[in-house]
Amino acid sequence: MMVKKNMKVLVTLDELRLARTELKEPVGLVPTMGFLHEGHLSLVRQARMDCSSVVVSIFVNPTQFGQHEDLDKYPRDLQRDLSMLESADVNLVWTPNIEEMYPSGYQTWVAVEDVSKPLEGAMRPGHFRGVATVVTKLFNATLPQRAYFGQKDAQQAAVIRQMSRDLNFPIEIVVCPTMREPDGLAMSSRNVYLSPDERQAASVLSRALFQAGKFFGEGERDATRLRKVVLDTLSTEPLVMVQYVSCAHPDTLEELEGYIDRALLSLAVKIGKTRLIDNILL
Numbered sequence: 001m002m003v004k005k006n007m008k009v010l011v012t013l014d015e016l017r018l019a020r021t022e023l024k025e026p027v028g029l030v031p032t033m034g035f036l037h038e039g040h041l042s043l044v045r046q047a048r049m050d051c052s053s054v055v056v057s058i059f060v061n062p063t064q065f066g067q068h069e070d071l072d073k074y075p076r077d078l079q080r081d082l083s084m085l086e087s088a089d090v091n092l093v094w095t096p097n098i099e100e101m102y103p104s105g106y107q108t109w110v111a112v113e114d115v116s117k118p119l120e121g122a123m124r125p126g127h128f129r130g131v132a133t134v135v136t137k138l139f140n141a142t143l144p145q146r147a148y149f150g151q152k153d154a155q156q157a158a159v160i161r162q163m164s165r166d167l168n169f170p171i172e173i174v175v176c177p178t179m180r181e182p183d184g185l186a187m188s189s190r191n192v193y194l195s196p197d198e199r200q201a202a203s204v205l206s207r208a209l210f211q212a213g214k215f216f217g218e219g220e221r222d223a224t225r226l227r228k229v230v231l232d233t234l235s236t237e238p239l240v241m242v243q244y245v246s247c248a249h250p251d252t253l254e255e256l257e258g259y260i261d262r263a264l265l266s267l268a269v270k271i272g273k274t275r276l277i278d279n280i281l282l
Contacts, residue, residue, distance in 0.1 A: 007086050009093045016094050016141055023091060024052035026145035028174075031138050034058040035075040036084050039179035039187040043148040044088045046176050053091045055142050062098060064130030075189055094142065101137060110136045112159045112166070118253050119246055120155050120277070123268060131156055132163050139169055147171050152178040152186045154264055154279045158253060178278075180206065186278045193274040201239040201271055205278045208233035212265055216282045223247040223256040223263065226282070230267060243268040243275075250281060 001019075002009035010016050020027075028047030032040050047054045058081055065071040078095065085093055109129055116128035139147065149157045157175045164173055179187045184206030185199075194202060212229040220226060230245045248255050250264040266279035 005086060007082075007090050007093060009082060009095060011095055011097065011100065013096070013100055013141060016092075016096075019092055020055075020143060023055070026051045027053045027055055027142065029138065029142050029144035029147045030054065030056045031135060031147065031149075032056060032058055032081075033060045033074070033189070034081050035077055035189040035192075036081045037179075037187045037189065039150055039152065041084065041088055042179050043150060043176050044085065044090060046174065047146065047148050048089055050146055050174070054089070055092045055094065055144065056085055056090050057094045057096075057138050057142070059094075059096055059101060059134070059138075061101075061130055061134040063102070063133060064127050066124050066126065069124070070190075070193075075192055101134065109133050110163065110167075112163045115155070115158050115162050115251075115253055118248070118255065119244060119266065120268070123243060128156070128159050132159060135160055136163065136167070139164075139171060144171055146174050148174045148176060150178060151175055151281070152188065152278065154250075154266060154281075155253060158251060161251075184210065186276075188276065190274055190276065194271065198239060198271045198274065201237045202276060204234055204237040204240060205267060205269065205276060209265055209267065209278060209280045213280050213282060221259050221261070223258060223260050226260075226263075226265060230265065234267070234269065239271050241270045243270065247282075 001015055008019055010019060028051035030043045030047055060074050062071055110132040111129050112132050121128050161173045164171055183203040185202050208230040211233050212226045215229055227245050227247050234240050234242055245267045247263050247265050250262060256263055263282045264279055265282055268277045
């Protein structure tokens with residue numbers, strides 16, 4: 001165990017369970033994979049406002065990465081993360097290792113069926129099984145009353161809401177707004193992979209979504225036309241390779257056609273070797 005001022009930094013599950021008994025209720029959990037940015041800190045601040053104690057987990061979860069994804073290259077800087085969390089008045093940080101989370105002989109998985117299938121689920125087979133499993137383990141380990149997630153990962157939030165309902169977790173799932181850079185790009189740990197030219201091109205993602213949001217605000221209600229607005233805007237940037245543009249039901253993520261009154265408008269693109277996602281709620 002490490003102690004930074006009033007913040008405990010723990011590795012083992014036994015240490016965590018002992019320290020958890022000393023936390024004032026209610027407890028808010030912010031699950032992360034580290035390499036923190038302002039988006040993560042906005043979740044911590046919300047948890048700090050809502051809860052007597054704040055727990056942050058830092059674990060790069062291997063089971064949510066596909067065979068050809070960037071697990072080994074995923075950015076890590078634990079000391080920087082801990083300094084940021086200490087400044088944010090976090091009570092406890094859990095940094096388990098892989099052996100702690102997936103010991104030898106591990107064979108139990110959590111699969112959320114329908115809401116995991118489209119969009120990111122179709123592009124990244126097995127991803128949400130890994131997400132649902134690790135979040136279940138984090139919930140069981142930390143026993144929070146509230147857990148905080150970002151709107152940028154909208155499908156992940158939908159999967160976790162469904163999982164929490166289905167498995168009767170007594171936990172409120174709090175989804176906080178996407179934090180953006182000054183040019184609109186959604187904050188993401190993967191943004192560090194972008195070259196200067198790619199970083200400039202990436203601002204088209206939010207421009208495309210906000211343009212469709214503007215049309216929606218002016219009365220456009222046809223799902224197909226709104227998707228086309230996004231695609232047309234993305235097509236103005238030659239470095240962007242579109243993987244999908246979706247206008248879906250915000251809870252079930254079923255693709256919508258014709259008239260809509262509410263929707264999740266989302267996209268995934270590759271810019272160079274970097275894969276980025278973004279979304280807005282209509």
